[in-house]
Amino acid sequence: MTPISFVIILIALTGHAAGELFLKRAMDTSNAVGFRSRKFVAPFTAGIVLMTVQFFLGLGLLQRYDLSFIYPFQGLNVILITIAAAVLLREKLTLQLVIGSALISAGIVLVSFS
Secondary structure, three states: OOHHHHHHHHHHHHHHHHHHHHHHHHHHHHHHHOOOOHHHHHHHHHHHHHHHHHHHHHHHHHHHOOHHHHOOHHHHHHHHHHHHHHHHOOOOOOHHHHHHHHHHHHHHHHHHHO
């Protein structure tokens, strides 16, 4: 793997996590302000754009690398989204959630080694 490929993988992971966070923020505000408000449209659009960029970066990575090589990085996404949701969205981080996220990530890493 080249350094540029590693950077592209990190950008794709970050784009996915940020997209999820923006979409969550948009859905939370949609109950209060509706679907036509700028408070909904701005984060919704940002989430869609980020998820689209992540999708096409992922397709580009799949052209160059095996799925079994790329997929373990998705385990990092579980941890990244969990921490970001706790910090940015102020979601409650329970011990059960932390252990579950760690086990999911460890499982993906173990499967990638087989």
